[in-house]
Ligand SMILES: Nc1nc2c(ncn2[C@@H]2O[C@H](COP(=O)(O)OP(=O)(O)OP(=O)(O)O)[C@@H](O)[C@H]2O)c(=O)[nH]1
């Protein structure tokens with residue numbers, strides 16, 4: 001079973017060093033006694049969920065003046081008796097207070113141990129516990145919202161909808177099994193069952209596919225800036241970043257290697273990749289740079305194809321085929337130099353395009369909106385769930401395989417009891433995500449080891 005001894009009382013610094021205040025957390029059955037012995041409070045008898053001013057002392061001298069919050073089980077983050085001591089942020093004080101607590105029998109918490117206890121005590125399911133780590137690591141609006149939605153049970157709710165559908169399918173199958181002797185009785189026919197299984201499979205696939213978007217949002221959506229040499233790719237990167245990040249010159253082939261940097265647009269992080277200009281070359285190094293440009297295209301979700309003259313039909317076809325499966329935005333640069341007599345690009349490009357001047361900044365707002373739109377970020381609040389966690393994704397892929405087995409079995413008239421076994425497997429796999437299923441200790445250790453100490 002889940003082997004974690006909550007008899008051990010743990011303590012740790014919950015805040016980053018260097019701040020004005022430092023908060024020390026203590027949790028476990030001995031927490032009240034331990035804290036009471038280092039200050040002038042009697043945590044066992046004071047009213048739960050209250051905060052108190054006190055002196056932390058080693059018995060002979062006062063170490064700090066502190067505020068102590070007392071939470072009685074089960075009404076605490078961990079579900080155990082817990083105390084939070086807000087001290088002054090001095091590293092000397094904090095070390096000293098932790099030392100006093102350890103002298104009272106507490107031990108230092110491992111990374112994520114407070115949250116692990118919260119999970120084991122049923123305060124959070126596993127996916128919510130994982131969301132806590134994401135919430136702490138969130139750096140912008142998008143990652144914050146994803147973590148918050150998961151913490152508030154977004155994926156758990158979605159999975160319980162799936163579970164309902166799976167249980168319905170299971171019960172229909174069982175009905176078939178129960179009455180299989182009565183050949184004259186009609187039950188949900190197999191095509192109906194297959195239809196239900198297909199809906200479930202679609203639902204699982206949709207969730208699994210959202211992982212790619214989730215990963216992109218977490219790590220920054222990759223946007224490759226590509227095109228021929230000298231079209232102004234590096235100028236565009238610098239303009240977007242508002243700094244002279246890449247070298248700009250009128251010499252063709254200035255950029256030899258990819259250059260990356262991140263920019264937030266509407267609260268979402270985009271990772272822009274300036275690349276070596278595409279042209280025929282005998283220069284070996286430049287050729288390697290161009291290979292990297294193609295590699296950047298294959299890893300990008302959005303490709304900004306910069307041009308400063310009308311491309312040929314062949315060039316358009318080549319770019320469309322290279323960017324298959326990604327959002328391609330054709331961008332005509334150097335608008336400041338264009339005259340109304342210039343070539344009509346529209347017919348050649350075969351797709352919508354934007355007109356900008358990386359040099360003067362013309363069209364940049366429209367470009368940023370187009371990039372945001374191309375990222376296809378689900379509207380917040382429309383209820384769509386985005387999977388951001390690799391463990392959840394891996395489980396969803398396995399669940400998808402198993403539901404496909406069910407579908408194949410239904411199509412090939414496999415016996416009901418074998419089908420029921422596959423269905424049970426799908427249910428078990430989905431339960432792994434929220435931790436409803438007994439989760440192996442190794443998996444738990446792996447999940448919580450990625451937390452910071454004190455959480
Ligand atoms: N008039 C005008 N010139 C521009 C504009 N954008 C870039 N340029 C100029 O075009 C030249 C090439 O710009 P770069 O940004 O180095 O072009 P690049 O596409 O990165 O070129 P490579 O790195 O060689 O592939 C520079 O002289 C820029 O000043 C623009 O919007 N208008």
Ligand SMILES: [Mg+2]
Pocket residue numbers: 233234235246247248254255275277
């Ligand atoms: Mg360049």
